[in-house]
Amino acid sequence: AQSVAQPEDQVNVAEGNPLTVKCTYSVSGNPYLFWYVQYPNRGLQFLLKYITGDNLVKGSYGFEAEFNKSQTSFHLKKPSALVSDSALYFCAVRPLNTGGFKTIFGAGTRLFVKA
Amino acid sequence: NAGVMQNPRHLVRRRGQEARLRCSPMKGHSHVYWYRQLPEEGLKFMVYLQKENIIDESGMPKERFSAEFPKEGPSILRIQQVVRGDSAAYFCASSPGTDRNSPLHFGNGTRLTVT
Numbered sequence: 001a002q003s004v005a006q007p008e009d010q011v012n013v014a015e016g017n018p019l020t021v022k023c024t025y026s027v028s029g030n031p032y033l034f035w036y037v038q039y040p041n042r043g044l045q046f047l048l049k050y051i052t053g054d055n056l057v058k059g060s061y062g063f064e065a066e067f068n069k070s071q072t073s074f075h076l077k078k079p080s081a082l083v084s085d086s087a088l089y090f091c092a093v094r095p096l097n098t099g100g101f102k103t104i105f106g107a108g109t110r111l112f113v114k115a
Numbered sequence: 116n117a118g119v120m121q122n123p124r125h126l127v128r129r130r131g132q133e134a135r136l137r138c139s140p141m142k143g144h145s146h147v148y149w150y151r152q153l154p155e156e157g158l159k160f161m162v163y164l165q166k167e168n169i170i171d172e173s174g175m176p177k178e179r180f181s182a183e184f185p186k187e188g189p190s191i192l193r194i195q196q197v198v199r200g201d202s203a204a205y206f207c208a209s210s211p212g213t214d215r216n217s218p219l220h221f222g223n224g225t226r227l228t229v230t
Contacts, residue, residue: 043224044206101163
């Protein structure tokens with residue numbers, strides 16, 4: 001079965017410190033990979049995506065993500081966290097063998113940045 | 116450019132009533148997706164539609180739930196004879212449909228409460 005795992009329900013980090021939010025996936029082939037962020041009472045917002053090429057992709061608000069094919073991981077990172085980064089983060093995959101555009105989401109990781 | 120519009124934002128229904136959730140995709144987007152979000156359970160795929168066609172409904176419960184995306188007008192997610200377990204946030208997303216690496220654009224959701 002195709003799935004996305006975000007092993008941490010919550011990540012706590014002090015402002016100014018680097019952060020990592022982990023994601024691994026289990027799909028056949030080479031899927032497209034995405035990160036989204038959700039603020040309270042809002043829909044998800046796109047942060048960044050990996051399609052092909054350089055394993056390190058950069059996105060909005062200073063976030064970046066590292067793709068590792070052998071570990072089937074796509075961890076979200078930021079060198080210096082801000083209190084305003086506190087939100088719910090979702091990793092997502094779009095398998096390419098389904099012929100369509102279906103996107104599968106992880107369960108989400110709540111990031112809490114303390115001042 | 117207006118984003119994905121969902122209405123109502125909040126919907127309260129008694130058990131046994133019908134709930135109708137509406138979604139207008141972004142201008143120029145021909146693909147619509149419905150997701151359900153339960154606390155601590157992440158985002159669950161329900162259905163993916165193009166104009167007048169259901170492409171993938173593998174996440175839809177077999178009974179009481181239906182979705183449509185007519186030639187004219189918004190996409191509708193319909194839940195008949197609602198039960199308390201249907202209480203959740205329902206999110207609609209859209210994409211252009213021309214490029215499989217396009218991210219999804221989400222609305223702000225409809226929060227359904229069944230009393």
